[in-house]
Amino acid sequence: MDILRFATAGSVDDGKSTLIGRLLYDTKTAFSDQIDAVEKVSRERGDEHVNLALLTDGLRAEREQGITIDVAYRYFATPKRKFIIADTPGHVQYTRNMVTGASTADLALVLVDARKGIVEQSRRHAFLATLLQVPHIVLCVNKMDLVDYSEEVYQRIHEEFTAFAAKLRVPDLTVIPVSAIHGENVVTRSENMPWYDGPSLLHHLENVHVASDRNLIDVRFPVQYVIRPQSDEWHDYRGYAGTVAGGSIRKGDDVMVLPSGFTTKVKAVETADGEIDEAYPPMSVTIRLEDDIDVSRGDMICRPQNRPHVAQDVDAMICWMDETTPFRVGAKYAIKHTTRTARTIVKDLNYRLDINSLHRDEAATTLTLNEIGRVRLRTTVPLMCDEYSRNRSTGGFVLIDEATNRTVAAGMITEAV
Template sequence: MMDILRFATAGSVDDGKSTLIGRLLYDTKTVFQDQIDAVERASKDRGDEHVNLALLTDGLRAEREQGITIDVAYRYFATPNRKFIIADTPGHIQYTRNMVTGASTADLALILVDARKGLVEQSRRHAFLATLLQVPHLVLVVNKMDLVDYSQEVYESIRDEFTQFAAKLRVPDLTVMPVSALAGDNVVSRSDNMPWYDGPSLLHHLENVHVASDRNLIDVRFPVQYVIRPQSDDWHDYRGYAGQVMGGVLKKGDEVMVLPSGFTSRILAVETADGEVDEAFPPMSVTVRLEDEIDVSRGDMICRPHNQPAVAQDIDAMICWMDESSPMRLGGKYAIKHTTRSARTIVKQLQYRLDVNSLHRDEEATALSLNEIGRVRLRTTVPLMADDYTRNRNTGGFVLVDEATNRTVAAGMITTVS
């Protein structure tokens, strides 16, 4: 099975994100000829000097006419070495929530910087959000090097400034590279215009960055999504528990525990749509059968007896508020969706609101408005089986939903459970 890399792109307005993605799609020959012809015609009609590769990714006509990207757009392409899923997120400050959405499942984040402008407020904001969301690999792409005459001094100045800022954020893995998305320098192949740069091209880095070990293969976490009981005489004794493996490795014969009941059993079989498999690991979707008939329902968690998540109703979390119609207030009541479990929750405390540009903590804040980030304490109506987000992004993340409107109003990352 070919490896998949999920990566998100972010940057300030007009830093060239869409052009960079268009260049990757164009140079890897993963777009159809009729799409290329349409883009060439549109570029000519607009009076563009070059073929505007950004039009390959800016899907909505209204966006194209404004010259901006305003939502998260997902793109897919593949090379002989790896498959890729790209989340192209907007650069505007008012779309912080879109960046959170796009980066929440990413293995790698690309942050673009215009070489002429250097680091701006949004560059730091996006770097902070990427580390808050525990994206394991960060790539700073210094774009538009052709507009600064491929200057080594300009590149190194931006690289050094960003490296100093990233040190405050404890970025696990940082790579910096100079490119020109418009001209194709260092995107798919190494550029002759920057002989002073001895690193890989962007595509080479994306193809070779190691992501398998970033997934939690230690703690077994299997939230039950659906209980399978076929209504057939041939399958009278069949009882399976379907879901997605969110951590660890499941094998036949392993001793497991079901939470919150605490009952234990052993795995009788691990099955997929293609039949029984020897083992299952993230992010496989499988059906697990147990040797004993114990009470298991949707929202329960299968784990190891001696390696359990916390079972708690009091949760401390960082949340990004996503609702434009009403702010989050103390005492607010919401539905919470965590793995496959749903409950209701109340905001017991807002510990501070965080300024993501200065990292200042406002401990006097009493509410969170659209795109604001803060640390809160929640009390849920039923226990959640949760880990800290730093340990497992799947079992450490959740969303809050306004029950009256059914809108998702916040995304949360659990910091501690008690």
């Protein structure tokens, strides 16, 4: 079975955690002792219904305030597909947490409260999802029970969000009316909304096509580890382990190793279970080459006629994540890109982006917590990279403060200079 990774997004109290709790509850994925504990806490708090949000909100501060702060990862499966859910916060001060959760997602689930309609945070999270190149977006109009299952309310929100999404060039948008607390249109179709003829949320999640979203054209294999056993039986063995970031790799393929530029052929593609015919994203494999050439961690295996950019100057969009020190021109950081680590200096801040109005502030000189801007970086060693829009694995990176070892920014390469 394939895996669908999806992240929730939306404003505070739109019901993101409740919706995930309902998915876990109705698909019989939550353990009975978890459900018993949630029912007990709900009774003690005097809640009218079983508070399914408690299945994901694990921090004490989250339960006390009724909000999500940390990114909670939950797993469940149906006979058709496995799912990894990232329940991300709605508060504006936790934008960095939302970026973290959505960075690996195949689909973003944006919730809106049917009573409030599209609010600033709805637009903010939809923009962040498109900035992070999440290929599928589902707008869930939640709490339909509180507007008497009104088709008119649903259509107004549908039209407003569709018009906004057109500016963001969303490749695939689906709108579903739901009531998470009652489980309507979540796992099964709702009888209270006969005017809606689309699928339930779970049916859409099970059937959305994500295999074509992966880049199967550009072969990209960042070397993570060189396997060189020190035993008599395996003294001739030399393998290069890593995760396939793009394309498909087969035995006999012509390949090039960057940055050295040496060319050779693939001798074998192996996993823990033995040799396989083909590797593709996101498989973790070991590649053996026919020639003994110099290959080390951080190098990139690709096709001779289809190479990534090899550049020391890159333009990128970054989300600043450090709450103590602002981003500034001239600062030096460590950069982690695929399996390569280098040092980098900030050459320029082109503009700061207001993600509510999409206005570019070209006079900005710094970025503070949760702010997004376009920057130019110069690295000490070349990066083998692609534009983030072409390959999320080879186009993404993080910046690290070497003094504190904190991750201070997440970045998406827009252009290799």
